[in-house]
Amino acid sequence: MKDKRSPECATCAVKDRACRVKDGKGPDSCPTIHYREAIEEALREYEKPEIHEFARMASIQESECYSSRHVRPYVFHPVKPRVQEVCEFAQKMGYHKLGVAFCGGLHTEAKACSKILEAQGFEVVSVICKAGATPKERIGIREEEKVRIGQFETMCSPITQATILNREKTDFNIAVGLCVGHDSLFFRYSEAPCTVLVAKDRVLAHNPAAALYTSGTYYARMLRKGF
DSSP states (O other): OOOOOOOOGGGOOOSSBTTTSTTOBOOTTOHHHHOHHHHHHHHHHTTSHHHHHHHHHHHHHHHHTBSOTTSSSOOOOBOOOHHHHHHHHHHHTTOOEEEEEEOGGGHHHHHHHHHHHHHTTOEEEEEETTTTOOBGGGGTOOGGGSSSTTSOOBOOOHHHHHHHHHHTTOSEEEEESOOTTHHHHHHHHOSSOEEEEEOOOTTTTTOTHHHHHTTTTTTGGGGSTTO
């Protein structure tokens, strides 16, 4: 096999990319060109009926988020916020019982999300990250490692959230503002498929992309190791 670098799609500068254009080109790091065996292995997963339908509906949902697709020349015209997408996708999949796993710091957002889901006809089960009231000492947190030093503090327990939603037999779970790492554990232990409605960013009003957009200006310090 020809020598290749690990995929670096984020830095690809090719105009007619192999991943988007028939007979397109790619650099030595292009996975579309150099990872054909892995791609075929992945594509076989879509042959499973439940995966096939999930992927098909997700693709349909993607296209329906744009209006006037029949107009030429076509110009992107997005029309649906993510919470509407979540509702529509769940309806397409025939889901009835939805789980909301949320951070205590986003209680207001979780309440609004639940009201919207219920208004669209879903049964909603919501579980806060602090469910269980387990002291942080349970996972070896020292006093100086707490948010509120010197006070009793309960740990965030995404595994508890996932376990409760598993017991409730939810069809689809929605993460609302779970912390970095906590979200990872929730996804790992959830038996139902998951999506993210809100990605927590304490500084940027839960819009983490803002730091990316300004990494050449106001957040240029992010490009220096150690911040």
